[in-house]
Amino acid sequence: MRTVYLNGEYLPEDQAKVSIFDRGFLMSDGIYEVTSVLGGKLIDFDGHAVRLQRSLDALDMKHPSSKDDLLEVHRELVRRNDITDGMIYLQVTRGNPGDRDFAYPPEDTVPTVVLFTQAKPGMADSPMAKTGMKIISIEDQRWGRRDIKTVQLLYPSMGKMMAKAAGADDAWMVEDGHVTEGTSNNAYIVKGNTIVTRHLGNEILHGITRAAVLRFAREAQMKVEERPFTIVEAQSADEAFITSASTFVMPVVEIDGAAVGQGTPGPVATRLREIYLDESRKAAV
């Protein structure tokens, strides 16, 4: 049984419970981060800590504790659960005001802080990196502030189920004719030596892995274009791939039934995955 963290305590996972009046449960008034663990060390903890602060600020939520304290909780959970490879999930909500109201509770309401681990032995050697993913396109029905990493994940969850029903691995969401992102990852296409991915804005999550991968791509003398693209452009691209904290860089080989490039993982995605994993392991804390 896992040990999880809840509001200052380390607890057996089946004893970790929050009030039915928690704002996270009643109003989806919460944000989260997922940090990967490779070889027992945290990947890009700083990046996730900065984005956590950004989400909190965007929602006028209090920061529950210092970055150093959060780092220590992450490390303690890795130790207690003996995690070599896996993820650490962190959620902060506006806390439990003791009743339900749309208006934010008083300033002194204590935020709820939850962290738990998910062991994924060998996650960096996922077989999917060799075969590539099949994705479908679906309409983007999410709210307008996707740059804030809130727990309002019902539509991405529905999207995963639509993909599953279609025999695919995931879905890319399309708004006004252009791809925004995947249900839990950023989306990319490759044309020659150029990587194309949607520009930052309120329409997509500002991926921590996205920032790192684009930096590595530029360092490797690849050209990066941050602009919207369509499903048709993606289907005729040389390659396609996604990035996220837990899948790293993952090739996409089929979009709405059409093979991308040769229908197998391409050299750019494969190379970027190697670089990302190498560099991330080196910088892990």
Add this chain to the structure above:
Amino acid sequence: MRTVYLNGEYLPEDQAKVSIFDRGFLMSDGIYEVTSVLGGKLIDFDGHAVRLQRSLDALDMKHPSSKDDLLEVHRELVRRNDITDGMIYLQVTRGNPGDRDFAYPPEDTVPTVVLFTQAKPGMADSPMAKTGMKIISIEDQRWGRRDIKTVQLLYPSMGKMMAKAAGADDAWMVEDGHVTEGTSNNAYIVKGNTIVTRHLGNEILHGITRAAVLRFAREAQMKVEERPFTIVEAQSADEAFITSASTFVMPVVEIDGAAVGQGTPGPVATRLREIYLDESRKAAV
């Protein structure tokens, strides 16, 4: 201390807790209803039960119990908490699968069912019905399926705070130039003998109170136009008002700083409120 209902048990409110792995807490994978109580009886319980089923069906969620059983829980909470006037909140989530995943959990995962009361003595005699509400307009940033009554209420919550900061009582949300609805209510304007309110669709909640009020309006020989309207049209209307399960019919007297009509509650809203309260009390169960 209130007695609340959680998964078959009646509990003191401070002992009612859900797992941190509950889909409602982690993924906003839950729906809700709010039923009003007047004189110890439930207002339009049937309407709320039908909409609950509609929300569950839209999300492929299991119905947790029969309508009769739910009615009995509502009544038991009224009795145990000695509610004369107030609300009963009901939330159903996809339950606790024991871990976090975007994909829906196995079919046999037991839904989480929570109900609690909120006492509002004299709620039918709200002073605001005499003075009217001031509202501001804000952009509608919610997801695309507002007809499903999900707990994804962060943006409506933000909207209430924007209204508060502007010295107003609530906000109407605007999409593509037209009013969708209020943060927790449907929106109406009155022009002569005609009531205008947005048509049903995925863009707004299909209000139980809305359906009743439109029926009463037609029975009272008023004309009803279900179509979009703009903030400018609303500001120059004879009257404006909102409806919801907990505010019934509430006049709106100011929109973005501009007085509507005489800047006082108008005769149509006032009359509809009287009819709605009279008829609802008669039909209460």
